[in-house]
Amino acid sequence: MEKNDISILGAGLIGSLLSIYLKKRGLDVSLYEKREDNRKSQYKEEGRSINMALSDRGWKALEKIGLKDKIMPLAIPMYGRKVHDEHGKTTFMPYGKDNQAIYSISRGRFNRVLIDEAEKEGVKMNFGHRCDYINLHKNEMHFAVGFEKNRVFSNIIIGADGAYSALRMAMQKQGRFNYKQEYISHGYKELTIPATPNGEFAMDPNALHIWPRGKFMLIALPNPDKSFTCTLFLPFEGTKVCFDKINDKQDVIGVFKTYFDDAYQVMPNLAEEFLRNPTSALINIECYPWVQDKALLIGDASHAMVPFYGQGMNCGFEDCFILDSLIDKYGTTAWDLIFAKFQKNRKPDTDAICQLALENFTEMRDAVADPKFIIRKKIEAKLHSLYPKDWIPLYTMVTFSDMPYSEAYAQGKLQESIMDKVMSNPLITQNWDKLDYGDIIDQMDAAKAV
């Protein structure tokens, strides 16, 4: 039986990054990935959502180990949402202040760079290793490697193996493991807007494009090759426009011409892609504890969230950063203490971002199309510019700060209740710019004092 010090399951974004963090401390780190090493072949990333939106929490985690400058050239800044209405008219809504952006990056390319870095640092890479069984009491893992079995003992096991985590399945069989998996009623399908015939972006590349249509929506994020990756979110069944009712080329074109005509005009391969690509489901996972004996869950394995706040990867990276900060404090041997502190401190924050991600779906597919929503965002932006410390919009707290998610959530709920009152003014559309902004801040202070 092989013996490891630290074994990480999953060489996705979180597992790779964590392996670099731990290896840089001089620890013995082995990384296990069920897929083959895709760096050798042309990576196939068709049909699964491949664009991530890197924001402040993610950058901060990359910066701490000196990777920010290496990743930045791969990323395209998006400074706001560009909302497309049914007639193709667009409205730009900045995400934050002028220089604040989230960054579109290809998951596959990003992952390859992180794996290269991990290998360079001396992490032991094990591709094509499918974890079949874990004995948590004996710290023992069994891997299927082709037709062989490989038994591995490890002092520490960290599961960065995603929403369908093998480590979490093992924990679920233990007593007193709380677990929830919840699929939302919508699925998604990936599509493409290719570069134009003259090799240009078909739309503004520095925005996240949204076609909000109430119960469903289309979004598009830019790629360095001047294409956009689009994701269509529809209910699986039971409504007028749903995946169940789109079964042939005509259905596809019918829906796109009716609801997304300006996008349709720049999607030459739409129907083929639609019919070929899989329809995927969206899951929310919450569980606790994350620690059993010497094993820890991290990233999606412990808190898979729906993609509507663009925080899944950023939150997983922040997991790595926080775990590493605890190692800074307690050293590389006090794993019991570090794991206990990690799960206790971190759990309320991941609960908060899971919840925010669920709630933001309604905002993206519905609210952003409402003229009043735009006014609301303008009032909040103005409050923030007048009182930068007293009123930070929720999106800014989540995306452009490292405030704990749970705190952002609580502040966001307070702001929401105050803004609901502000927006109930029937003349708000006309006189939003002339409001008593100081009074709104006073209300916020009063609410906080309760």
Next chain:
Amino acid sequence: MEKNDISILGAGLIGSLLSIYLKKRGLDVSLYEKREDNRKSQYKEEGRSINMALSDRGWKALEKIGLKDKIMPLAIPMYGRKVHDEHGKTTFMPYGKDNQAIYSISRGRFNRVLIDEAEKEGVKMNFGHRCDYINLHKNEMHFAVGFEKNRVFSNIIIGADGAYSALRMAMQKQGRFNYKQEYISHGYKELTIPATPNGEFAMDPNALHIWPRGKFMLIALPNPDKSFTCTLFLPFEGTKVCFDKINDKQDVIGVFKTYFDDAYQVMPNLAEEFLRNPTSALINIECYPWVQDKALLIGDASHAMVPFYGQGMNCGFEDCFILDSLIDKYGTTAWDLIFAKFQKNRKPDTDAICQLALENFTEMRDAVADPKFIIRKKIEAKLHSLYPKDWIPLYTMVTFSDMPYSEAYAQGKLQESIMDKVMSNPLITQNWDKLDYGDIIDQMDAAKAV
């Protein structure tokens, strides 16, 4: 490979009863149980909670297939709660009207009778069959039988295999299966009050005894051998009185002398039992869908609840009754339709009883010790006697009726809000008997009309 028409996993109370229901229709029914046939040996039921409280829904399901009269002699009626305070003083609180009772029955004995009946009807019994793998698309199950493997194909698979259901685990690996398992902070341990030296019950046998102590409690249910089975519910850790802090004989006796002295006086084997018996956890499970292809979950497999409303078995029996009523309506071949209707109609009801069971824990361990709670129950009983159709106490709706649980839940919440108002009267203790009862009913009607 063996071929079955209908296979039921689990020969517990629900699986056995369901097998009788289906066999009586002339269907080919096979029952698989991972345990050995315990009818041959002396059944060991030590240390796991073995008293069930049969109430109306359970009796109704037994009656439909002619088993009520056979089971009744095994059961001891309990007409109310007998609440023990710290000084051993008891207060009797009836569950309903004079003749209304819930019935204490030994799980093991009850199960043996049902298995005998199933066998008599011609159900094919397969003990010592542990289900290791299920392929839902191929309707194929693999069983470990000793050191052999047994592959079985079945047109229909029904999982009555409890909280740790193998069928549910197979479903969980499919897409879009929503699942939640949640352990409460308390565990339980089983203890005994034996018959007195002269062979009598040590306390009133026709009551469910409760020692409510705020954050924890002890309960006791009578057995035909004149003993009581006691269950101690304590937090696992983190409070003054918790399982973590009871580690030796002295600790046990200390807690019992302080909090349950009258019970302690009649528990000669307390410390030995306490230290020998396991501490078990309490789980709540909710999931959906219950149906995949030709497989259906039933009973605890689909909705394991905490034991505080005494409805787990009754609810599972009602599952059987309702499934059978759908077969009455649609025949023995329309399984797709029957399963679809069953899960759709039944799910809101099992959600409701799971929730009520969680909420009732607070009532049992805390509220029943409050003199105001007794007044509250008296007011509700009087309302019920004056207006038997307009005000049925929640406990009565759940326990002594077959009203859908979800309806009982909704009515109960309305009643609760009205009773909260009634109880806020500062003179309620003195004048509860002279209230304007008609006005309370009017408030209820007004609330319902909203």
